[in-house]
Amino acid sequence: MAKGVTRRQFLKITGGGAIGLYVGSRLGGFGSEPIAYAAIPGGTLDPVPLSKFATPLLIPPVMPMAGKITLQGGKNADYYEISMKQFSEQILPAGQPPTTVWGYGAVKSAKLNDPLLNLHNAPSLTIEAKAGTPTRIKWINGLKAANGSYLPHLLPVDPTLHWANPPGGTSARDTRPTFASTPGPYTGPVPMVTHVHGAVGVRDDSDGYAEAWYLPNATDIPADYARQGTWYNFFKGKAGAAYGVTWGRGYATFQYPNNNRASTIWYHDHTLGMTRLNVYAGPAGFYIVRGGPAGDAKVLDSRTGMAAVLPGPAPKQGDKFPPNKKYYEIPIAVQDRAFNADGSLFYPDSRTLFDGIIGDFLPTGEYSPIWNPEFFGNTIMVNGNTWPFLTVEKRRYRFRFLNGCQARVLILDFAQIPGVEVWQIGNEGGFLPSPVNHTDPALPSLRRGRLLMGLAERADVIVDFTNVARGSYVLGNVGPDEPFKGFNPDGTLADGEGGALPPADTATTGQVMQFKVVPAVAADPTTPPANLVLPAITPLPAATVTRPLALIEKAGTGLDTEGEPVDGPIEALLGTVAGNPNSTPGVWTERMWMDPVTENPSVGATEVWEIYNTTMDTHPMHIHEVVFEVVNRQPIAVDEANQTVQVVSGSAATPPEPWEKGFKDTVLANPGQVTRVKAQFKTPGQFVWHCHIVEHEDNEMMRPLRIGRKQPGQPG
Numbered sequence: 126m127a128k129g130v131t132r133r134q135f136l137k138i139t140g141g142g143a144i145g146l147y148v149g150s151r152l153g154g155f156g157s158e159p160i161a162y163a164a165i166p167g168g169t170l171d172p173v174p175l176s177k178f179a180t181p182l183l184i185p186p187v188m189p190m191a192g193k194i195t196l197q198g199g200k201n202a203d204y205y206e207i208s209m210k211q212f213s214e215q216i217l218p219a220g221q222p223p224t225t226v227w228g229y230g231a232v233k234s235a236k237l238n239d240p241l242l243n244l245h246n247a248p249s250l251t252i253e254a255k256a257g258t259p260t261r262i263k264w265i266n267g268l269k270a271a272n273g274s275y276l277p278h279l280l281p282v283d284p285t286l287h288w289a290n291p292p293g294g295t296s297a298r299d300t301r302p303t304f305a306s307t308p309g310p311y312t313g314p315v316p317m318v319t320h321v322h323g324a325v326g327v328r329d330d331s332d333g334y335a336e337a338w339y340l341p342n343a344t345d346i347p348a349d350y351a352r353q354g355t356w357y358n359f360f361k362g363k364a365g366a367a368y369g370v371t372w373g374r375g376y377a378t379f380q381y382p383n384n385n386r387a388s389t390i391w392y393h394d395h396t397l398g399m400t401r402l403n404v405y406a407g408p409a410g411f412y413i414v415r416g417g418p419a420g421d422a423k424v425l426d427s428r429t430g431m432a433a434v435l436p437g438p439a440p441k442q443g444d445k446f447p448p449n450k451k452y453y454e455i456p457i458a459v460q461d462r463a464f465n466a467d468g469s470l471f472y473p474d475s476r477t478l479f480d481g482i483i484g485d486f487l488p489t490g491e492y493s494p495i496w497n498p499e500f501f502g503n504t505i506m507v508n509g510n511t512w513p514f515l516t517v518e519k520r521r522y523r524f525r526f527l528n529g530c531q532a533r534v535l536i537l538d539f540a541q542i543p544g545v546e547v548w549q550i551g552n553e554g555g556f557l558p559s560p561v562n563h564t565d566p567a568l569p570s571l572r573r574g575r576l577l578m579g580l581a582e583r584a585d586v587i588v589d590f591t592n593v594a595r596g597s598y599v600l601g602n603v604g605p606d607e608p609f610k611g612f613n614p615d616g617t618l619a620d621g622e623g624g625a626l627p628p629a630d631t632a633t634t635g636q637v638m639q640f641k642v643v644p645a646v647a648a649d650p651t652t653p654p655a656n657l658v659l660p661a662i663t664p665l666p667a668a669t670v671t672r673p674l675a676l677i678e679k680a681g682t683g684l685d686t687e688g689e690p691v692d693g694p695i696e697a698l699l700g701t702v703a704g705n706p707n708s709t710p711g712v713w714t715e716r717m718w719m720d721p722v723t724e725n726p727s728v729g730a731t732e733v734w735e736i737y738n739t740t741m742d743t744h745p746m747h748i749h750e751v752v753f754e755v756v757n758r759q760p761i762a763v764d765e766a767n768q769t770v771q772v773v774s775g776s777a778a779t780p781p782e783p784w785e786k787g788f789k790d791t792v793l794a795n796p797g798q799v800t801r802v803k804a805q806f807k808t809p810g811q812f813v814w815h816c817h818i819v820e821h822e823d824n825e826m827m828r829p830l831r832i833g834r835k836q837p838g839q840p841g
């Protein structure tokens with residue numbers, strides 16, 4: 126088969142292809158009887174016999190603040206010093222070995238004898254911010270050993286991607302390097318740069334641009350290595366001029382304006398071509414913005430017109446640790462992982478795990494030798510423990526869920542908890558216009574009690590256990606153990622060929638955590654969710670630009686172990702679409718990370734981005750710097766031969782789901798559809814937009830987003 130064919134073309138030819146192979150291997154391989162729920166490929170630790178619901182859910186405490194500072198002009202700001210380090214954590218149940226991971230932690234605290242000082246954890250402690258009050262953070266890359274030498278990566282780094290590439294030196298950093306023969310994994314010092322996902326109005330110097338990474342200040346960095354990414358020095362100059370901060374070896378200081386509506390955002394690494402590995406190794410945490418005109422205090426009770434009472438408290442700055450009080454507002458990060466029998470994290474060290482392709486690898490072939498197009502872990506980790514439990518009273522709780530998985534779309538399933546009520550009150554952009562009852566008896570059974578969460582999406586929900594009988598209940602997951610493709614009209618998981626995908630393995634990834642329901646210790650003071658009046662939403666202005674964009678997957682032909690040619694994805698891409706595909710076929714053009722900027726809104730412009738998905742899978746699309754409105758979705762026709770897309774004539778546009786109203790920073794773009802979002806781009810600078818399947822984002826499915834003009838002195 127010709128090089129460069131797409132997976133869709135291949136599927137047309139063979140009626141199967143990469144997806145069939147993947148499912149085939151999961152189900153026991155071609156030629157053998159399919160076995161439902163066979164093991165998801167993973168490490169040497171079998172997840173099935175692992176004891177479940179043996180570890181209490183960790184409620185992350187609040188990150189210690191280094192102190193309050195006064196900015197130029199007299200405004201107050203919160204200041205933190207946070208390092209990322211390597212350490213050992215008991216992620217698996219007691220009796221199993223601990224796991225070496227990375228995580229963030231405070232290295233300075235304003236409080237004397239703070240027990241949270243230097244408490245590095247994965248997920249990391251929660252950063253609490255106040256809307257309108259800036260937060261300044263010195264982010265330190267602490268990935269070095271006690272003797273000062275650098276620590277190599279815990280996971281296999283594929284050096285053939287377009288990645289940070291420190292060994293390339295300043296001339297070839299942030300490139301796709303060339304090799305004379307297929308290289309092994311990179312084992313040098315690890316670059317990092319932290320991104321606060323959902324930080325609205327942040328300047329580009331502080332957004333964690335993928336080429337603004339930096340190595341640890343270790344004693345043994347080879348002299349010819351680049352110590353920083355291409356954009357580090359430019360942003361160092363900007364941040365110095367704007368905030369009077371200095372950056373140095375192994376650290377950078379970022380400032381966040383907290384222009385957000387009160388909302389659940391989060392922070393994680395964003396290094397070019399390494400995000401999938403750096404985040405999998407652990408560094409991520411919640412960042413909660415509170416207060417302001419759309420904060421909790423502005424939520425009213427419709428019965429009285431007075432302030433409503435939301436479930437609380439949440440952990441706060443200065444709380445004792447371990448806590449001496451009960452929390453009724455809890456952030457919950459759900460992540461998939463796989464482990465080896467020695468407790469170490471498992472992540473594929475070869476392309477072969479994904480679809481059996483054994484070559485040809487770069488430079489002779491076109492496949493990267495280690496990168497996998499997606500990774501699905503066979504265990505579920507919640508707030509840093511596999512399958513924990515939470516004891517809950519018969520009352521209301523507020524949970525801020527985050528899907529922090531690699532490639533796995535979650536469908537949290539509360540339907541196994543009779544009597545529970547689940548009301549969603551917020552998403553990435555803060556409160557929804559009105560509460561959404563996910564347990565409404567009028568919902569179809571395949572939707573009732575279920576919460577769809579794409580990668581990086583957040584759901585702020587009130588879960589009411591008042592009418593749940595005492596006992597233990599599992600929070601399930603009925604998303605697929607493979608790429609999500611949207612729903613069939615009957616509500617089952619679409620497989621892209623008219624059939625249905627199986628939901629997650631009920632023995633492992635189909636379970637998330639357990640709730641142990643006990644009697645309430647006091648009357649529930651909180652307002653019933655049906656009576657909550659959420660803060661008003663100010664819609665964005667009318668758009669002046671419509672920007673057609675494409676999601677593209679490039680496939681090729683490799684060899685399997687029998688030497689037979691097999692098809693498989695090479696990389697995922699973004700692209701632009703010419704013309705107006707709403708009326709006539711629009712030709713798409715692939716755009717690589719290194720290609721000139723094409724998404725370049727004017728400062729202040731409001732634009733509708735039409736995201737045409739030409740691939741077989743759903744992609745969770747994230748735009749930095751802004752929150753956006755989901756406008757609608759509409760069916761499209763994809764013509765592979767001519768590389769065109771067109772909206773299906775006469776088709777109806779589907780409005781956003783009720784939980785997608787308000788503002789979002791990540792949206793599910795389903796195959797066979799255009800997904801339209803609207804954003805206003807107010808802050809000039811160099812940002813990114815990308816797919817949040819982290820394996821995709823690391824291999825070309827990310828593009829620069831430049832708001833306004835090219836900046837004097839900027840790289841490139």
Ligand SMILES: [Cu+2]
Pocket residue numbers: 697743744745816817818821822826
């Ligand atoms: Cu993607």
